[in-house]
Each structure stands twice: as C-alpha cells, then as structure tokens.
Amino acid sequence: MDRRAAFFLGAAVVCFLLVPVSDGYAWVSITVGAVYVVLALGSWLDARGHRRV
Amino acid sequence: METFLVIIVIAIALGFDYVNGFHDAANSIATVVSTRVLTPRTAVVWAAFFNFAAFLVFGDKVATTIANDVVVQSVLSIGVIFAGLVGAILWDLITFWFGLPTSSSHALVGGIAGAAVAKAGFDVLISEGLRKIGIFIVLSPLIGLAMGLILTLGIFWVFHRNRNLQRLNRGFRTGQLASAAAFSLGHGANDAQKTMGIILALLIASGHAASNASTPLWVVLSAHTAIALGTLTGGWRIVKTMGSKITRLQPVGGVAAESGAAITLFATSAAGIPVSTTHTITGAIVGVGAARRLSAVRWGVAGRVVWAWILTIPGAFAISWLTFLVVDLLA
Numbered sequence: 001m002d003r004r005a006a007f008f009l010g011a012a013v014v015c016f017l018l019v020p021v022s023d024g025y026a027w028v029s030i031t032v033g034a035v036y037v038v039l040a041l042g043s044w045l046d047a048r049g050h051r052r053v
Numbered sequence: 054m055e056t057f058l059v060i061i062v063i064a065i066a067l068g069f070d071y072v073n074g075f076h077d078a079a080n081s082i083a084t085v086v087s088t089r090v091l092t093p094r095t096a097v098v099w100a101a102f103f104n105f106a107a108f109l110v111f112g113d114k115v116a117t118t119i120a121n122d123v124v125v126q127s128v129l130s131i132g133v134i135f136a137g138l139v140g141a142i143l144w145d146l147i148t149f150w151f152g153l154p155t156s157s158s159h160a161l162v163g164g165i166a167g168a169a170v171a172k173a174g175f176d177v178l179i180s181e182g183l184r185k186i187g188i189f190i191v192l193s194p195l196i197g198l199a200m201g202l203i204l205t206l207g208i209f210w211v212f213h214r215n216r217n218l219q220r221l222n223r224g225f226r227t228g229q230l231a232s233a234a235a236f237s238l239g240h241g242a243n244d245a246q247k248t249m250g251i252i253l254a255l256l257i258a259s260g261h262a263a264s265n266a267s268t269p270l271w272v273v274l275s276a277h278t279a280i281a282l283g284t285l286t287g288g289w290r291i292v293k294t295m296g297s298k299i300t301r302l303q304p305v306g307g308v309a310a311e312s313g314a315a316i317t318l319f320a321t322s323a324a325g326i327p328v329s330t331t332h333t334i335t336g337a338i339v340g341v342g343a344a345r346r347l348s349a350v351r352w353g354v355a356g357r358v359v360w361a362w363i364l365t366i367p368g369a370f371a372i373s374w375l376t377f378l379v380v381d382l383l384a
Contacts, residue, residue: 004343011195022188023181032192035199 002047005040012036055131059259062135063252067279069142070248073157074104074283077244080314080334081236084307090226097285099230100237105281107241113268114325115243119250120257122182123162124169129258132380133168134251140164140373144365155361156329161247162186163369165254170370171377186327190362193317193328194336200313201340208305209344225304232311237284239318240330245276247327252276306341313337332361 015033022029082096091099120126124133141157141164148155162183169177212221252272256262262269302310314330314337321328 007343011198014191015195018188018191021184023184025185025188028192029188032196032199035203036195039199039202 002044005044005047008036008040008043012040055259058131058135059255059261062131062138062255065135065138065142066248066251066255067275069138069157069161069251070245070276070279071283072142072145073244073248074101074280075286076157076283077240077330078104078284080331081233081240081311084302084304084311085229085233087302088222088226088229088304088307090229090304096233099233100240101281101285103234103237104241104245104284105277107238107245108273108277110238111242111246111319111322113246113249113253113273115246115322115327116249116253116268118182118185118325118327119161119165119247120254122179122185123165124177124179126254126257126264128169128173128177129254130172131255131259132377132384133172134165134255134258136168136171136373136377136380137161137165138251139376140167140369140371143372143376144369147368148361148365155365156190156332158244158247158327158329159186159190159361159365160369161251162327163366164373165251166366167370167373168377171374172381187366189321189326189328190332190366193321194332194339196317197314197333197336198340198343200316201310201337202313202344203340204309204313205306205341205344208309222304225308228308229304229311232308232315235315236311236318236334239315239322241277241280242322243318243328244330245280246322248276248279249273250327302338302341306338309344310334310337310341313340 012033015029015036018029019026019033078097078100082091082093082100085091085096085099086093138161141160144160144164145155145157166178166183208225249268249272252275253262253266253268256269256272257264257266311334314334317333317337318328318330
C-alpha cells in the first residue's frame with residue numbers, strides 16, 4: 001500500500017478516536033478525520049496512477 | 054508586600070512571553086529569510102510588528118480560557134501562579150538544553166495545573182477545559198498539516214499551466230510577505246493571550262480585578278509588546294535552521310505552510326483555544342513536504358513533536374508541583 005495513504009489513514013483514525021472525548025468540538029475531529037480519509041483516497045489513487053504509467 | 058509580589062510575578066509572566074517571541078520568531082520568518090525576500094533584520098521587524106498588531110484583530114478568548122478553564126478560580130493565588138510559571142520556564146529550559154522541541158503553551162497549562170494540584174488536590178482541575186486543550190494539542194498539528202498540503206495542491210492546481218517552477222516561485226516571493234505577516238498575527242494572538250490569561254488570573258487571585266473581569270488594556274498591550282520585543286531581539290539568531298529543518302521549502306511551499314498555519318491559528322484563537330504555534334507550523338511544513346512525497350519529510354522532527362505532546366504537560370506539572378511545595382514551605 002502507498003505509504004502516504006497509510007499515513008493519512010492513520011491520521012484519520014487518530015481524529016476519529018478523539019470524537020468520544022471531544023464534547024462540543026466533536027465536529028472538528030470528525031471533519032478533520034473525514035479530510036484525511038479523502039486525502040488517503042486521493043493519495044492511493046495518485047500512487048496507483050503513477051504505477052500504471 | 055502583596056502588591057510587590059504581584060508586580061514580580063507579572064514581570065516573570067512578561068519575561069516568559071518575551072522568551073516565547075525570542076524563540077518562536079524563527080517559525081514565521083524563516084522561509085522569507087531563506088528565500089532572500091527580506092534580510093533577517095527586516096524580517097524580524099516585519100514579524101514583530103504583526104505580533105504586536107494582533108491585539109487589534111483578536112479578542113481575549115484564549116486569555117479567558119487560560120484564566121478560567123484550567124483550574125477553579127478559588128485555588129489561584131500568587132504562589133500557585135508563581136510556581137506554575139517557574140515550572141513552565143524550567144521545563145522550557147530543560148528541554149532546550151536537551152534539544153527537545155517543546156511547547157511553551159502546553160508547559161504553561163501543565164505548570165498551572167501542577168501548582169494548583171499541589172495546593173488543593175486533583176479536584177481543582179477543570180476536566181472540560183483541560184480536555185479541550187488536550188484534544189487540540191493533537192488536532193492543531195494535524196489541521197496545520199492538512200491545510201499545508203491542501204493549499205500546496207491548490208496552488209499547483211491553479212497554476213498548473215505555468216510549467217516553469219522557477220518563475221512560479223519568483224511570483225510567490227512577494228506572497229510570502231503576506232503569509233509571514235498572517236502567521237505572525239496568529240502567533241501574536243494565540244501566544245500573547247496565554248500571558249494575558251496568566252496575568253488576568255493573577256489580578257483576580259490577588260483581588261486587583263473582579264472574577265468576571267475582562268482583560269485590562271494595559272495587560273493586552275504589555276503582553277503583545279513583550280512578545281514583539283522578543284521577536285525583534287532574538288528571532289534572527291535561530292532563523293537559519295527552521296526553513297530547511299523539516300523539508301526544503303521553496304517560496305510556493307513557504308506561502309502554503311505559513312497560510313495553512315495562520316488559518317489554523319486564526320480559527321483556534323477566535324474559538325478561545327490555546328494551541329502550540331510551533332507544532333501548528335511544523336504540521337503545515339510537513340504537509341507541504343507530503344504534497345511531494347513522504348520521503349521529502351524529515352520524520353525525526355515530526356516524531357519529536359509527538360514526544361513533546363506526551364512529555365510536556367506531565368513534565369511541567371511535576372516541576373510546578375514541587376515548586377509550589379517549596380514555596381508553601383518557605384511562606
């Protein structure tokens with residue numbers, strides 16, 4: 001797996017783990033986590049595209 | 054006598070603020086200097102001006118969080134605040150000696166919490182406020198990283214027709230003036246407010262201000278002046294390392310990193326959340342490097358930030374706890 005995508009996925013997991021303790025700021029943890037999921041997906045697609053080329 | 058002690062502790066708090074400016078100025082001007090947009094001396098004047106001007110833009114929500122949301126107000130005394138400051142300063146000096154990247158902000162929170170617990174036990178800690186600070190210790194570098202990366206990708210997407218990277222970088226040299234100014238504004242806002250919060254707590258504890266008082270103007274001005282003077286006098290000495298320590302930055306990357314970190318600091322300052330400006334810009338610089346490839350990032354530095362997360366609050370807590378016991382014994 002693309003190392004960068006794995007790193008972003010790890011960051012997303014950290015953000016989602018913070019949600020239960022985030023109280024009024026849970027939306028921040030969820031939003032940042034979702035951004036990292038998108039970045040992981042984009043990075044994986046980018047790496048896959050480069051491998052094909 | 055009590056007024057004299059209050060003045061002494063205010064002077065220590067302003068000294069802490071001065072050292073913060075001295076040490077952190079490199080974060081906001083390193084890329085402007087390393088790309089030779091400004092000379093080191095002009096760059097520190099630029100950063101110091103925006104550090105000071107921050108008081109015109111941001112309120113005092115971070116100050117209120119530090120004064121009211123870390124420990125219950127009734128436990129705060131001159132001794133507690135003195136021990137908290139001593140703990141934060143000693144922790145900063147110890148980690149500076151061992152070359153560990155630390156956060157003055159986290160040290161301050163840990164220090165005040167440690168001194169308050171030494172006085173009255175763990176019940177005085179406000180879990181909601183500490184949880185908010187703790188969550189953003191982790192989130193602020195991650196937000197900075199995402200912002201740095203997204204802005205880098207956005208810039209390259211907008212200017213993708215411009216295949217001449219050198220010409221693109223030349224265009225972004227002047228953009229760095231604005232992004233460095235924005236970051237310095239965010240740095241001044243978030244970090245000077247932490248000192249404002251400590252002084253406000255001290256004034257309330259010593260009966261010089263009401264418990265619901267807002268920050269007096271002289272406190273606002275003196276805190277912003279102290280951080281600006283620190284930037285002005287010390288920043289250029291350590292500016293050389295930051296621009297290439299984490300990843301080699303070009304003007305485009307500098308604009309993305311500083312803008313990403315500035316947006317994060319603006320948002321957290323407006324929400325009254327104290328965060329580490331160093332960790333935020335570190336995250337943003339890592340994000341710029343990660344936009345190229347992960348191997349462009351020196352992960353050792355990022356790993357040391359994680360260690361700083363884990364160690365700073367307990368370390369400053371322990372030193373302040375001990376300091377308060379000594380102060381209490383001597384008083």
